Amino acid sequence: MRIDCEKDTAMRALSVAEPWGLEALEIVEAPDPTPGPGEVLVRMRAVSLNYRDMLMVSGMYSRMAAGGGTITPFSDGCGIVEAVGAGVTRVKPGDRVATMFFQRWISGPPNLDKLSSSLGSPIPGAGRELATFSADGVSRVPEFLTDQQVACLPCAALTAWRALFEDGDLRPGDTVVLQGTGGVSIFSLQFAHAAGMRTLITSSSDEKLARAEALGATHLVNYRQTPEWSGPVREATGGVGADLIVEVGGGGTIEQSMRAIRIGGHVAIVGVVAGVGGPFNTAVLIGNSARVQGLTVGSRDMFEAMCRFMDLHRIGPIVDKVFPWTEAKAAFAAMQGGEHFGKIVLEF
Structure with missing residues (x-):
């Protein structure tokens, strides 16, 4: 009614x-x-x-x-x-x-x-x-x-927290790639920056990239100007590749993620905003021993650990x-x- x-x-x-x-x-x-x-x-x-x-x-x-x-x-x-x-x-x-x-x-x-x-x-x-x-x-x-x-906090922030610190098991100095400037990506940027990690973020908007830089992003890529953004990732890491990629695009971005991840790296698939289809070269996955994991939010214990981290670092x-x-x-x-x-x- x-x-x-x-x-x-x-x-x-x-x-x-x-x-x-x-x-x-x-x-x-x-x-x-x-x-x-x-x-x-x-x-x-x-x-x-x-x-x-x-x-x-x-x-x-x-x-x-x-x-x-x-x-x-x-x-x-x-x-x-x-x-x-x-x-x-x-x-x-x-x-x-x-x-x-x-x-x-x-x-x-x-x-x-x-x-x-x-x-x-x-x-x-x-x-x-x-x-x-x-x-x-x-x-x-x-x-x-x-x-x-x-x-x-309950979905976007906790998804970012789990990707970085529960499943990704990252350390200060590691490199994280973030796609776009939606909720999960921006939380990932804030968390990674607070933990002393290097971050590369992609966007189609130079204005949004500038805002991400103000939040601590260390490398910026406009994917409309550089659709093969795995190249800048390799360049930023001396050819090694990223330790973690927070994959929000799905079918529209997974190929670039597979090219950008380091040997033994971790691709956390948290969204499909760019589509559910698209190429996926399993030979590349085997060749670099990378992990690809679907991720759906997290537990209450993870949430409360995240809140303690945010309180300590005053992350808003x-x-x-x-x-x-x-x-x-x-x-x-x-x-x-x-x-x-x-x-x-x-x-x-």
């Missing part, structure tokens, strides 16, 4: 269903939720957009429940705990928390159950004024961050654009247009 955004209602939420698409995204009225045993009630302050949210709203997300149904989008949110259910001791009313992308991935390696607990689908997401979550699926956050910045997420949550369609249009540097946030 559509409602007037200006009316004073008990609780409102974003909702999308077939036939999908931005025009199908609407604001609906819903009953105020009540936390059950082991749950918390959170009043949302902000959510951030990820490319996954765009796929979900468009009906193109591969992990959406069979048969579709209605989706409450957004995995990444910041809010204030208003009430807790029976048995909850991790947080208390008044605590500011972030929502965990995977509600049941607390620690250890991923498995089917943990990866089947993502917000947005199959679990209703954070795009609502009031929401209940598992108490295990929220975490307190650094006090110095704004609500908007906290909302950027780059929030590029902020929209009222009732203007979610405009925010998605900005994402589609590639207008952002860092993250786009909806504010409640």
